[in-house]
Structures are given as C-alpha cells and as structure tokens.
Amino acid sequence: MKARVTVTLKSGILDPQGKAIEGALKSLGVDGVASVRQGKVFDIEIAGTDKAKAEAALKEAADKLLANTVIENYRVEVVG
Amino acid sequence: MKSAVLVFPGINRERDMARALKLASGHDAAMVWHAETALPAGTDLVVVPGGFSYGDYLRCGAIAARAPVMDAVRAHAAKGGLVLGVCNGFQILCESGLLPGVLMRNAKLKFICKDVHLRVERSDSPFTRGYNAGQVIRVPVAHGEGNYEADHDTVERLEGDGRVLYRYCSPDGELGDGFNTNGATNSIAGIVSDKGNVLGMMPHPENHVEEIMGCTDGRGLFAGLVAHLDKAA
Numbered sequence: 001m002k003a004r005v006t007v008t009l010k011s012g013i014l015d016p017q018g019k020a021i022e023g024a025l026k027s028l029g030v031d032g033v034a035s036v037r038q039g040k041v042f043d044i045e046i047a048g049t050d051k052a053k054a055e056a057a058l059k060e061a062a063d064k065l066l067a068n069t070v071i072e073n074y075r076v077e078v079v080g
Numbered sequence: 081m082k083s084a085v086l087v088f089p090g091i092n093r094e095r096d097m098a099r100a101l102k103l104a105s106g107h108d109a110a111m112v113w114h115a116e117t118a119l120p121a122g123t124d125l126v127v128v129p130g131g132f133s134y135g136d137y138l139r140c141g142a143i144a145a146r147a148p149v150m151d152a153v154r155a156h157a158a159k160g161g162l163v164l165g166v167c168n169g170f171q172i173l174c175e176s177g178l179l180p181g182v183l184m185r186n187a188k189l190k191f192i193c194k195d196v197h198l199r200v201e202r203s204d205s206p207f208t209r210g211y212n213a214g215q216v217i218r219v220p221v222a223h224g225e226g227n228y229e230a231d232h233d234t235v236e237r238l239e240g241d242g243r244v245l246y247r248y249c250s251p252d253g254e255l256g257d258g259f260n261t262n263g264a265t266n267s268i269a270g271i272v273s274d275k276g277n278v279l280g281m282m283p284h285p286e287n288h289v290e291e292i293m294g295c296t297d298g299r300g301l302f303a304g305l306v307a308h309l310d311k312a313a
Contacts, residue, residue: 013229016185065146068139068175070182071229 008039081105091131100286104302114147130167141171163278170280181230187263191224199249210304217297226282228264246270
C-alpha cells in the first residue's frame with residue numbers, strides 16, 4: 001500500500017525558510033501569493049493490506065521520528 | 081572525572097572535546113560508538129559533541145537521538161549523572177527529550193561561524209561553578225540551526241527556575257538583538273534540565289581551552305565539572 005505522511009510547522013512557529021521562499025515568489029511576480037509555510041512529505045510503502053494497521057504504523061512513525069511534535073503537526077494518509 | 085564522549089556518524093568535534101576533557105581532568109575520555117547499549121562503568125560525565133550527525137538529515141540531531149546508546153544516556157541522566165551536549169549535541173539532547181524545546185534555523189538563515197560573548201547567569205551549577213555569576217566569556221559558535229525556541233510555558237519555567245545558564249551578550253554582558261547571534265528566545269545559549277544535571281549549549285567551550293587557540297575562556301566549564309565531581313567524591 002502506498003502511504004503519505006505530511007509534516008507541517010505548527011501555526012505560530014516562525015518559519016524563516018518559508019518566509020525566504022515567500023519573498024522569492026513575490027519578487028518573481030507570482031500573483032496572489034499571500035504567505036508560504038514550508039513542510040515535508042514522506043512517501044512510504046507499507047507491506048500488507050490492513051489499512052487500520054497501516055495507519056497505526058504510520059502514526060507511530062510520525063510520533064517517534066518523522067515529526068518533532070514540539071513544533072510540527074502531521075497528517076497520515078493511506079493512498080491505497 | 082571519568083568522561084564518555086559519544087560518537088555518531090557525521091560528528092566531527094569529538095576529538096576537540098576529548099582533548100579539552102583530558103586537559104581539565106588528566107584522564108582520557110572513553111569514546112563510545114552510537115551502537116553501544118551501555119556506557120563504560122563508572123562514567124561521571126557523558127558528552128554529546130558537535131558536528132553533523134547523519135548529515136543533519138530529517139532534522140538536526142533527530143536520527144542520533146534515537147540511537148541505541150541514547151537509552152543508556154537517558155538512564156545515566158535519570159540517576160543524576162552529568163550530561164553535556166554542545167552544538168549538534170544540544171540538538172540531539174532536545175530531540176531525545178532530555179531537554180525541552182528545539183533548535184530552529186538561525187533567524188537570518190545563515191550558518192554562523194565566529195566568536196561570541198556569553199553571560200554566565202549563575203555560578204552554582206556543576207556546569208558554571210568555574211565562573212562567577214555575571215561573568216562574560218568569549219567562545220566560538222559554528223551552527224546553522226541554533227535558534228532556541230520553546231512554547232511560552234516552557235520558556236517561563238526555564239526562566240523561573242533559573243535554568244538558563246548561558247546567554248548571548250555584548251562584550252560587557254548587555255543583552256540585545258544585536259548580540260543575539262541566532263535569534264534565540266531570550267538570547268538563550270545554554271539551558272539545563274529540571275534536575276540541573278543535563279546541559280545543552282550551542283557555543284563550543286572546548287575550542288577555547290588552550291593558549292594556541294587565542295583564548296582560554298572555555299576552561300572554566302570543564303574545570304568546574306572536575307571541581308564538582310571532586311567535591312562529590
């Protein structure tokens with residue numbers, strides 16, 4: 001099964017990289033960019049077909065390693 | 081003082097650290113590989129040195145913080161044993177849960193490599209007893225992610241309990257945005273755990289311990305640890 005974990009900064013956490021990207025997009029003249037926050041995406045292949053089990057494993061992966069929950073939120077999706 | 085210096089792939093300051101420890105204590109530090117599950121018997125001080133463990137992949141210190149040896153370090157700290165993390169070592173201690181908060185990208189996004197001044201906030205900790213409270217020392221920093229951040233309650237607790245031991249400051253000990261090298265909350269350069277036995281700091285005291293380095297201000301930290309342990313023994 002294909003799965004995806006998306007890790008994003010919690011709101012209120014300063015994101016200097018996102019700010020720099022935002023500035024670059026604005027200087028490129030890309031229309032309508034209000035703000036940018038940078039995050040991470042992990043594409044993970046899960047063995048087996050049990051969706052609930054896969055979600056539990058992904059959540060464990062995110063809690064234990066992929067996200068630092070002091071500053072980051074994460075979202076887990078089993079794509080199928 | 082029996083010290084153990086942890087070695088992770090990508091760490092590069094472990095030999096500087098071992099040299100500073102030898103200079104202060106007269107004893108060779110044990111170099112402990114990350115895959116070990118125990119520390120050498122009788123270890124007084126565990127040092128997590130600086131560098132770029134695992135190439136800073138994922139987040140600085142994130143992968144090293146989950147290495148087998150870290151369970152032994154947690155057990156050592158839980159018994160009140162001393163732990164010192166410098167630079168990447170500070171990041172590893174935060175990621176491992178031994179210290180609160182996180183080291184974010186420097187506010188101006190640049191890697192900073194220069195000497196900075198630090199104000200020693202108190203002298204009654206094992207990590208500062210070689211200095212006087214309010215003393216200003218000069219030590220180098222070399223990091224891209226040293227901007228200490230934590231949630232409001234954690235910062236209040238750190239400040240209220242006097243757990244900030246080192247702050248970035250002017251040569252005269254003044255605080256201010258102009259001296260807060262990396263943009264850290266409250267100019268925080270180094271903090272201790274709630275029991276006071278685990279210190280994390282971004283600057284490198286081990287790189288200012290010999291005349292040839294141009295400055296010996298870092299010696300006090302190591303001399304203080306030796307004095308603390310001699311008194312306890």
